[in-house]
Amino acid sequence: MTAVDDQSAANFSIEQKWQDYTEEEHSIWRLLFERQQQLLVGRACDEFLEGLDALGVAAYGIPDFRKLSDALDAATGWRIVAVPGLVPDDVFFAFLARRRFPSTCFIRRRDQLDYLQEPDVFHDICGHVPLLMNPVFADYMQAYGEGGLKALGLGHLQHLARLYWYTVEFGLIATRRGLRIYGSGVLSSAGESVYCLEDPRPHRIRFDLRRVMRTRYRIDDFQQTYFVIDDFRQLFDATRPDFAPIYHEIATQPDIEPDGLVRDDRPFNASRSLSAGSHGQKNGLQVVRSPSLGRKRLEDVRQHHNQ
Ligand code: PHE
Ligand code: CO
Numbered sequence: 666m667t668a669v670d671d672q673s674a675a676n677f678s679i680e681q682k683w684q685d686y687t688e689e690e691h692s693i694w695r696l697l698f699e700r701q702q703q704l705l706v707g708r709a710c711d712e713f714l715e716g717l718d719a720l721g722v723a724a725y726g727i728p729d730f731r732k733l734s735d736a737l738d739a740a741t742g743w744r745i746v747a748v749p750g751l752v753p754d755d756v757f758f759a760f761l762a763r764r765r766f767p768s769t770c771f772i773r774r775r776d777q778l779d780y781l782q783e784p785d786v787f788h789d790i791c792g793h794v795p796l797l798m799n800p801v802f803a804d805y806m807q808a809y810g811e812g813g814l815k816a817l818g819l820g821h822l823q824h825l826a827r828l829y830w831y832t833v834e835f836g837l838i839a840t841r842r843g844l845r846i847y848g849s850g851v852l853s854s855a856g857e858s859v860y861c862l863e864d865p866r867p868h869r870i871r872f873d874l875r876r877v878m879r880t881r882y883r884i885d886d887f888q889q890t891y892f893v894i895d896d897f898r899q900l901f902d903a904t905r906p907d908f909a910p911i912y913h914e915i916a917t918q919p920d921i922e923p924d925g926l927v928r929d930d931r932p933f934n935a936s937r938s939l940s941a942g943s944h945g946q947k948n949g950l951q952v953v954r955s956p957s958l959g960r961k962r963l964e965d966v967r968q969h970h971n972q
Contacts, residue, residue: 846858
């Protein structure tokens with residue numbers, strides 16, 4: 666990383682000021698946390714649940730980033746850096762490339778439990794940080810940051826951003842006990858964590874790097890397509906090659922719509938996994954249909970508002 670990257674990254678970090686959170690803010694965290702706890706057993710992948718446990722992120726309130734970073738650092742060398750909100754792409758990638766995860770500090774209000782436009786501390790910490798405890802996933806995120814700086818230089822950020830969206834934010838993983846969630850945008854959303862596994866409408870397609878990078882995504886509703894990996898090693902290996910020739914190759918091919926299907930798609934056999942789980946809507950949860958908090962790029966949000 667260059668000195669310029671270092672400087673701009675430093676300019677975006679702030680103090681979490683943990684002692685300034687109010688009791689109301691901690692209690693909103695508890696509400697969100699307890700709700701997801703119930704939903705995610707049997708839905709989140711084991712790596713996530715294990716990471717959550719080991720980190721000691723807990724129900725009692727918004728965690729202190731310093732303490733969390735110490736646990737994370739000991740496991741995989743990652744640390745959390747507090748930022749004021751969405752940061753520019755180059756800054757975001759520069760952080761990841763140095764094993765720094767930029768997290769927002771603010772928490773949504775009580776009337777926004779199911780929906781807000783931007784990532785908040787619950788999404789960033791509860792959604793993203795547990796998986797950074799996993800060594801393979803931790804390396805993937807760093808490689809992604811390096812790849813992001815490179816994609817910026819090559820003018821292919823849009824393609825690489827789709828990979829982040831459909832893996833880190835909305836990825837599903839096939840396990841022997843059925844389909845599970847590893848995408849943070851889903852894991853921090855009550856509605857989508859049920860929808861992505863149990864609703865018959867969205868496509869669930871086996872992960873294919875080029876297919877993913879050609880697929881547009883929507884930031885204003887639940888996803889219409891999810892991509893399914895077998896394990897994190899597969900994801901890491903598939904993304905190891907030099908992307909420069911791949912970017913050139915897919916630049917000649919048309920984009921695929923968020924709900925599109927193409928000839929070579931390998932559908933994930935959903936019926937098996939849908940019957941493997943026995944959740945249904947039985948827990949009395951009201952599924953609110955609203956978008957999850959994926960890492961929207963500043964660009965996405967701007968375009969969306971101008972539509
Ligand atoms: N291999 C990619 C490249 O050459 C970098 C990358 C790794 C991108 C992992 C995303 C995830 O650009
Ligand atoms: Co996110």
